[in-house]
Amino acid sequence: MLESFKKHIASRLAFLNSSKLLIAISGGIDSVVLTHLCYKMGLNVALAHCNFNLRGEESDADEAFVLQFAEALDVEVFVENFDTKAYASDGKLSIQMAARELRYRWFEALATQLQFDYVLTAHHADDNLETFLINFTRGTGIEGLIGIPEVNDIFVRPLLPFSSQDILAYAKQNHLTWRDDSSNASTKYLRNKLRHEVIPVLKAINPTLLQNFQTTLNHLNDTIAIVDESMDAFLNKAIDNVSETSMTFKIAAFKEVENIKSYVYETFKIFGFTQWNDIENLLDAQSGKWVSSATHRLIKDRDFLLLSEIENAKPILxxxxxxxxxxxxxxxxxxxxxxxxxxxxxxxxxxxxxxxxxxxxxxxxxxxxxxxxxxxxxxxxxxxxxxxxxxxxxxxxxxxxxxxxxxxxxxxxxxxxxxxxxxxxxxxxxxxxxxx
Amino acid sequence: MLESFKKHIASRLAFLNSSKLLIAISGGIDSVVLTHLCYKMGLNVALAHCNFNLRGEESDADEAFVLQFAEALDVEVFVENFDTKAYASDGKLSIQMAARELRYRWFEALATQLQFDYVLTAHHADDNLETFLINFTRGTGIEGLIGIPEVNDIFVRPLLPFSSQDILAYAKQNHLTWRDDSSNASTKYLRNKLRHEVIPVLKAINPTLLQNFQTTLNHLNDTIAIVDESMDAFLNKAIDNVSETSMTFKIAAFKEVENIKSYVYETFKIFGFTQWNDIENLLDAQSGKWVSSATHRLIKDRDFLLLSEIENAKPILxxxxxxxxxxxxxxxxxxxxxxxxxxxxxxxxxxxxxxxxxxxxxxxxxxxxxxxxxxxxxxxxxxxxxxxxxxxxxxxxxxxxxxxxxxxxxxxxxxxxxxxxxxxxxxxxxxxxxxx
Missing domain, CATH: 3.50.40.10 (Phenylalanyl-trna Synthetase, Chain B, domain 3)
Known part of the structure; x- marks a missing residue:
């Protein structure tokens, strides 16, 4: 795997060779293998470990493991302790969301303060496939089917083309040890069902499933690029005014396109709406009619749709x-x-x-x-x-x-x-x- | 199910009420239930059954069953016998492709000659889901994920929102009998694995899987509508010339868009190409360079790409x-x-x-x-x-x-x-x- 990892970096992520990199490491097999691969390649890396203090001694043992691993490789390591539960309850977030927010915020702060160019995370092909299937079972749009981006701002996922099988084989070959994460049981339940019951059958149906999935992701990303380009052009025409708390859209712009419903959906989907027919009807409704999502309200105002943010929205009359x-x-x-x-x-x-x-x-x-x-x-x-x-x-x-x-x-x-x-x-x- | 079928027809397919309809009936549970539902609703229907003569006595027994069923309902029935194997070998087609071609051709001929407005087929939600998963395991683009269209020219699929479970329940409730099809074993193997091993787990993960899938299909179809609209605009600019055997594309049009690869893919995907990088490189290649698919050849010619159809293509030098x-x-x-x-x-x-x-x-x-x-x-x-x-x-x-x-x-x-x-x-x- 080291050879194909090197090739992958050379062909698609060559900028990593001359960058200062921070690897997000939990102590699990994926981030341990990512660290080992980067170390073997001689990349300029340091490690960053979040202790979310959610699993008592287990969390502390993870931290100790990461410190030991860093010392063995003689690589710099940063550790931060979080009171995740307090942060979650203060911000009215799920534990998972809170951990995610804390983690990404800290990585960004570290990168800025200590001049790291990129933060590497260890998402791999099976993660991507599982995310695709989870979104699919929940119902989604193309944005839920295109997987995790390889490069997103300062975050880079160099393991995306590799399967969990590749990663396990590499870990064994190199006699690596790692920590198993017992947390996150509800997500684990879901991912485990997919990992052990669904994906093996799909792989039996088509042994090149993961490569074919990559093809699908590439095609869907191509499609999204076209949608984005035409939505940019459309929104340029449609947006009349933007303030800190609201945006105004010209109804006439929606009336000009062939498939109104599609543009309504693409325009407003990021604001949490689900009642697409109601929004389409809003275009021809009386001024003052509105549709709400959990976070936003869209109001008909003469020739415009007015989108405003609502905090802790309460039912309105x-x-x-x-x-x-x-x-x-x-x-x-x-x-x-x-x-x-x-x-x-x-x-x-x-x-x-x-x-x-x-x-x-x-x-x-x-x-x-x-x-x-x-x-x-x-x-x-x-x-x-x-x-x-x-x-x-x-x-x-x-x-x-x-x-x-x-x-x-x-x-x-x-x-x-x-x-x-x-x-x-x-x-x-x-x-x-x-x-x- | 009869009530929800009626509602579905009223809300989305009301044109069926005043049309002369031909139902494609194999004798299997799906087409039997579709026929029974249409009959109960009092729609103006006749039946059309293809005997492909692929399974000897079994095929004849299917035909006899359909004739009997039609007589019981007092509905007109057309039967056609095909020498599918000969047609397949003459046309160098797979048996499956040959049967498909024969079937759709005959339905179209019947509809034209006897003035049927629409031909109904019995595809249902699980068919759609299986097709999605099959295409997904093979690798596909958005066009492979959007399912079977509800209305496509004269072909209409009124059972698409209903699950195989709904259909089985209706068949039992109404004491219907049907014929089980033992043919098509290889497709069946694939569909059976999905039907019995994959889909039940996905449904366990999310009991509203089929509704959520419908949401996904709607969103993907919305996305496709935007892509189609912007591809129409793009091709209007890009196509220089169309003759009976070839099409000429202006390379300059590809150079103007933000994401060339996406437009290359969307423009040429229906011609069977797979080497997308090669086609992208063609834009900057010497005149005379080309890329072939099984059916088409794309040649660089100064400022143009020349697309020509090739019959029984032979390797060219x-x-x-x-x-x-x-x-x-x-x-x-x-x-x-x-x-x-x-x-x-x-x-x-x-x-x-x-x-x-x-x-x-x-x-x-x-x-x-x-x-x-x-x-x-x-x-x-x-x-x-x-x-x-x-x-x-x-x-x-x-x-x-x-x-x-x-x-x-x-x-x-x-x-x-x-x-x-x-x-x-x-x-x-x-x-x-x-x-x-």
């Missing part, structure tokens, strides 16, 4: 566009009007600093954990506490509606405005909102 | 473009010159009617079965017979080279010209070819 003047709500009609000079808010009429609002505003019901800053009061208050203090009946509570900007409450409609949006000396544009 | 004036060959230099007035060919110099030639000409060795029409003789002669009559030594035979147009011999170079290309009264352009 209505959307209010920047140019709205009159909106019918279950509580009555809301009027919006730009006015001159500061005036005092009351329960039915509020005056807010328009520049502090992030349009589109939304109207929604109260949700668990809602907090606001009641106008005229110091500090914040739970909306549930406010309801209680104001002696709201159960019906009052159910019928209460919140006017929000980016999930911040602007107004408990018809009841109490929020301090954060009030008119101050700095206000340039005053928006008057009245409940009829 | 050299290619001669229309504008060539001097070509070095192992026999000496060939000179090409347009001349005025008729002159007499001899062994070293021939005069041919240029308009009868299909460029590019090729130079090749003699192959088994080669025949030509010796100039000045009546009728044709085997080249091997000519060699024998002329008392060619073994070395003479080995060194002999044939100048060919579309596989027809123009000249046994330096020896004897062919009658078919000689200059006549009708000749407008005389091409003089000399061997120095």
């Amino acid at each position: 209505q959307v209010i566009l920047e140019n709205a003047s009159k909106i019918e709500t279950p509580l009555g009609i809301l009027n919006f009007e730009i006015v001159e000079g500061p005036q005092k808010s009351d329960s039915k009429t509020i005056f807010v600093d328009k520049d502090l609002l992030h349009f589109p505003l939304v109207i929604r019901e109260k949700e668990e954990g809602d907090v606001f800053f009641p106008l005229g009061m110091q500090g914040k208050k739970k909306v549930s506490k406010y309801f209680k203090d104001e002696k709201f009946s159960l019906l009052d509570k159910e019928q209460a509606r919140l006017l929000c900007s980016n999930n911040d409450i602007v107004w408990i409609i018809g009841k109490r405005a929020d301090n954060r949006f009030k008119v101050t000396e700095k206000t340039k544009t005053i928006l008057k909102i009245t409940l009829e | 050299q290619v001669i473009l229309e504008n060539a004036s001097k070509i070095e060959t192992p026999l000496g230099i060939l000179n090409f010159e347009i001349v005025e007035g008729p002159q007499k060919s001899d062994s070293k110099t021939i005069f041919v009617d240029k308009d009868l030639l299909h460029f590019p000409l090729v130079i090749r060795e003699k192959e088994e079965g080669d025949v030509f029409f010796p100039l000045g003789m009546q009728g044709k002669k085997k080249v091997s017979k000519y060699f024998k009559d002329e008392k060619f030594s073994l070395l003479d035979k080995e060194q002999a080279r044939l100048l060919c147009s579309n596989n027809d011999i123009v000249w046994i170079i330096g020896k004897r010209a062919d009658n078919r290309f000689k200059v006549t009264e009708k000749t407008k352009t005389i091409l003089k070819i000399t061997l120095e």
